[in-house]
Amino acid sequence: MFFVFLSLVVLAYLLPFTVLSQVQRFSGSFLFWNIFAILAILILLRIMRSWHE
Amino acid sequence: MSEQYLWLAIALYAGWGSAFALAVRRGARLSLIEYFLAGRKLHWLIAALSYGATTYSAFMMLGLVGLTYRGGVGALGFELIYLSGLFWAVLVGPKFWEAGKRHGCVSPGEVLSLEYRNPLVGTVYALIVSGFLIPYTSVQLTGIGYLLEVLSRGTIGYPVGLLLALCFIILWTTIAGLRSVAATDALQAGIMMASSVALVFFVVVRLLGGFSAFFHTVETTYPRWLSVPGNGFFTFRTFLNLSLPWFFFSISNPQVFQRLLVPANLGEMRKTITGFLGYGFVYTLITVTLGFGALVLLPDLKNPDLATPTLLLEFPIPSWIVLFVVVGIISAAVSTADSIILTLSSLFLQDILPKGVPERKRLLFAQFLFIPLLCLAVFFFALGRFNLIALLSVTSSLGLLSVVPTIVGAFFGRRKSDRAALLSMILGAVLALLQLGGVRIFGGWTAPSVLGVASGVYFLTGLLAPRGHPPQ
Numbered sequence: 388m389f390f391v392f393l394s395l396v397v398l399a400y401l402l403p404f405t406v407l408s409q410v411q412r413f414s415g416s417f418l419f420w421n422i423f424a425i426l427a428i429l430i431l432l433r434i435m436r437s438w439h440e
Numbered sequence: 441m442s443e444q445y446l447w448l449a450i451a452l453y454a455g456w457g458s459a460f461a462l463a464v465r466r467g468a469r470l471s472l473i474e475y476f477l478a479g480r481k482l483h484w485l486i487a488a489l490s491y492g493a494t495t496y497s498a499f500m501m502l503g504l505v506g507l508t509y510r511g512g513v514g515a516l517g518f519e520l521i522y523l524s525g526l527f528w529a530v531l532v533g534p535k536f537w538e539a540g541k542r543h544g545c546v547s548p549g550e551v552l553s554l555e556y557r558n559p560l561v562g563t564v565y566a567l568i569v570s571g572f573l574i575p576y577t578s579v580q581l582t583g584i585g586y587l588l589e590v591l592s593r594g595t596i597g598y599p600v601g602l603l604l605a606l607c608f609i610i611l612w613t614t615i616a617g618l619r620s621v622a623a624t625d626a627l628q629a630g631i632m633m634a635s636s637v638a639l640v641f642f643v644v645v646r647l648l649g650g651f652s653a654f655f656h657t658v659e660t661t662y663p664r665w666l667s668v669p670g671n672g673f674f675t676f677r678t679f680l681n682l683s684l685p686w687f688f689f690s691i692s693n694p695q696v697f698q699r700l701l702v703p704a705n706l707g708e709m710r711k712t713i714t715g716f717l718g719y720g721f722v723y724t725l726i727t728v729t730l731g732f733g734a735l736v737l738l739p740d741l742k743n744p745d746l747a748t749p750t751l752l753l754e755f756p757i758p759s760w761i762v763l764f765v766v767v768g769i770i771s772a773a774v775s776t777a778d779s780i781i782l783t784l785s786s787l788f789l790q791d792i793l794p795k796g797v798p799e800r801k802r803l804l805f806a807q808f809l810f811i812p813l814l815c816l817a818v819f820f821f822a823l824g825r826f827n828l829i830a831l832l833s834v835t836s837s838l839g840l841l842s843v844v845p846t847i848v849g850a851f852f853g854r855r856k857s858d859r860a861a862l863l864s865m866i867l868g869a870v871l872a873l874l875q876l877g878g879v880r881i882f883g884g885w886t887a888p889s890v891l892g893v894a895s896g897v898y899f900l901t902g903l904l905a906p907r908g909h910p911p912q
Contacts, residue, residue: 389531396521399520399521400683403517403668404679412659412666413658413659415666417516428717431526
């Protein structure tokens, strides 16, 4: 999960500045970063499920 | 906006906030854990709202709206990368919480001192974070000063706004410590969310003709604001320099890091973080939408930080929404500033003040010496009237990056070395200061260089440290 998450963050830096840099619509970087945030939150929820005291 | 209405709104806010703060004071025993960690008995919903109010400051409705206005969608990416940075809280949180609970720690510095078995680590940590957080705290007061000055058309002077904020901070931190801060934070988080939702709906639906028309207008009039680098503001370097410090915000900023010591158990911590993630995502979207709305409605603003106040002033927005938003922004600023002041006073008490002072005396020091002194420092810094809310906020976070390797290493490092921690924090902070002072050692890659140097020094010094050091 750790590496999946960090890969996702790397994509959040790279994709908007490369493949999405010419897409000047809400369906471009705006949508992408929203999807990124939702996926990131889901991964964090999954990691937190494994917590035990 | 009538000055009388503004005063009425502020009076209502002060009354409700103080009533909340006093209500939770009942039954609170005077102890350090009670004062700084609310006795580790905070309900998760209050804790989540308080975490949200502490994290999201005046920066959101002033700075982030301004940043969207100036740079477009990059501001959304920057803020959502911050939100994903809760990863570090999720990673470090359980170990940090367990260590804090086991040893009865109150401040993050104490935990670090214990992990590295050297009290100097906590002291250096406390000094560094305090130095970098005072400008960030002053930005909160600056936001309130500007807002009231602009909305009252100068009749409520900038210093009056600062003094008002200072009064709320001192009052709500000293009444019952984190209990009163968290209770007022929860109220303020509600005000922040409700007021921004009301404003964004009015702006988009009533002033811009609905969401479809709004999306269409932005896409046709400002297409370059919908990509990065787009209009040129968010170059990759700028984006990285702005977002990297905030990716580590949840552990580098002690006022939120300390909150991980508060939950009664890990289940409560999980619910707190989950609640905050939902709150943060919605609040971010609302704020960025408002920035795009301001761009369409006010195309020629000289100072983008004033986009929200100008919007409130120039358009026929109902007075109740305007006053609600004003109180929302004041809430955001005060809730962040009082949490920082409370955390910094705990660091001064536990990590800088000599050991051996009785608990009762320590509390008196916190309430009547450290909190007022920190407030005064913040007030005088804010009198400087620095203009760039967004940049000042982020540059403060740049310096805080220097403590990240020490924090992560404390819980995941194979060979914990106090020397590595000390050198890494000091050199990282010095590099941040040099860069903030205009010295461009690494070609303008400010955030990566501070993190890289602090991590490199930590790793290399750790390798060179003799085995068995620090002594068990």
